[in-house]
Amino acid sequence: MTIKNYDELSSLELDTLKEIGSIGTGNAANSLSSLIGKTVRIQQPEVRIMGYNEAIEWIGGPEEITAGVLVKMSGQISGIMLSVQQLNFVNLVLESMLGRGVENYFGLHEMESSALVEVGNIMISTFINALSSLASIDIELTVPAFTVDMQGAIMTVPMAEYGGQSDYIMTIGGNFICNGKEIPCRLLLSPDIRSLNFLLRKLGVSSGE
Amino acid sequence: MESKITVGIADMKMAKGSGMLITYALGSCIGICLYDKQIKLGALIHIMLPVNGEAGRKNTMKYANTGIRETLHQMVAKGASKSRITAKIAGGAKMFETGGGSLGNIGQRNIESVKMTLKAEGIQLLKEDVGGSTARTLLFDVGTGLGCVRSYGKPELII
Numbered sequence: 001m002t003i004k005n006y007d008e009l010s011s012l013e014l015d016t017l018k019e020i021g022s023i024g025t026g027n028a029a030n031s032l033s034s035l036i037g038k039t040v041r042i043q044q045p046e047v048r049i050m051g052y053n054e055a056i057e058w059i060g061g062p063e064e065i066t067a068g069v070l071v072k073m074s075g076q077i078s079g080i081m082l083s084v085q086q087l088n089f090v091n092l093v094l095e096s097m098l099g100r101g102v103e104n105y106f107g108l109h110e111m112e113s114s115a116l117v118e119v120g121n122i123m124i125s126t127f128i129n130a131l132s133s134l135a136s137i138d139i140e141l142t143v144p145a146f147t148v149d150m151q152g153a154i155m156t157v158p159m160a161e162y163g164g165q166s167d168y169i170m171t172i173g174g175n176f177i178c179n180g181k182e183i184p185c186r187l188l189l190s191p192d193i194r195s196l197n198f199l200l201r202k203l204g205v206s207s208g209e
Numbered sequence: 210m211e212s213k214i215t216v217g218i219a220d221m222k223m224a225k226g227s228g229m230l231i232t233y234a235l236g237s238c239i240g241i242c243l244y245d246k247q248i249k250l251g252a253l254i255h256i257m258l259p260v261n262g263e264a265g266r267k268n269t270m271k272y273a274n275t276g277i278r279e280t281l282h283q284m285v286a287k288g289a290s291k292s293r294i295t296a297k298i299a300g301g302a303k304m305f306e307t308g309g310g311s312l313g314n315i316g317q318r319n320i321e322s323v324k325m326t327l328k329a330e331g332i333q334l335l336k337e338d339v340g341g342s343t344a345r346t347l348l349f350d351v352g353t354g355l356g357c358v359r360s361y362g363k364p365e366l367i368i
Binding site: 053063068072153160 | 236306343
């Protein structure tokens with residue numbers, strides 16, 4: 001059945017998306033691991049269908065400053081993929097790659113920012129590559145965009161983009177665990193409704209047109 | 210100062226006499242303060258999209274045009290006079306610089322739609338802090354009619 005809203009997904013469909021999240025995040029964790037030279041594991045990834053106000057309530061609340069890397073998907077799937085990086089993730093990356101961390105986001109200069117963009121972009125690309133070979137679909141990615149700002153406003157970017165279609169947002173993603181510590185870094189895949197239907201059909205879990 | 214009343218996304222709250230309304234992390238969204246100074250009735254709307262083009266959409270506060278109209282209606286029902294109501298707005302930023310595409314233009318479209326709707330309703334726009342690339346948290350003091358914009362890495366701005 002073709003769904004019109006994210007909250008119409010069946011449990012089989014949700015499980016399939018969770019599996020995609022698991023494979024995608026797993027691949028992203030591997031690439032992160034080789035970038036920073038540390039073992040990175042993933043938490044059980046989650047698929048969440050959230051109301052707007054629920055989605056912006058993440059660790060620290062909507063005003064918490066975070067770094068965000070955004071890539072837009074086009075081709076057979078359109079949507080947005082976001083890497084939302086909180087300060088301990090930022091420092092994990094910077095200490096491993098540049099040998100020094102930052103005390104706060106004001107310490108992010110060009111060098112630090114481009115390291116974060118690269119890491120975000122590589123994780124997103126590995127995630128998308130895994131997805132596109134799994135479902136044999138073509139997905140094109142834009143050049144990554146970067147910002148440091150309130151996480152509530154970063155999270156509303158996909159919502160505003162697809163807000164005309166739904167009062168909910170679907171996000172697939174999870175946190176990382178490095179050196180036994182949970183590192184909050186969300187990789188969020190937000191396809192639009194049409195692409196979600198297409199993806200589920202490609203994966204054979206949607207019962208017909 | 211008394212406790213704050215939080216306005217969510219696609220939401221509107223009203224207060225009379227006194228009270229602090231707040232809405233967090235406006236990105237491309239816009240916060241609209243509507244105020245009748247004489248009776249100290251104020252409303253804060255957090256809209257996300259420019260125009261409600263779909264039939265049967267129940268969430269009026271999600272859109273600039275229906276959000277403003279519905280709020281004016283409710284304010285008048287509470288004793289406000291439409292000719293006295295003034296507006297202050299903040300938001301409409303472009304959070305990410307992406308090449309091409311509709312992404313990022315939403316903020317700009319929101320600004321235009323808000324201004325157009327206010328004009329069509331004959332509401333005077335007193336102050337604005339819109340556009341740019343930074344997120345804003347907007348506070349609205351119903352006791353004084355003053356707004357306060359909080360952004361990352363910038364001093365607070367009174368509107």
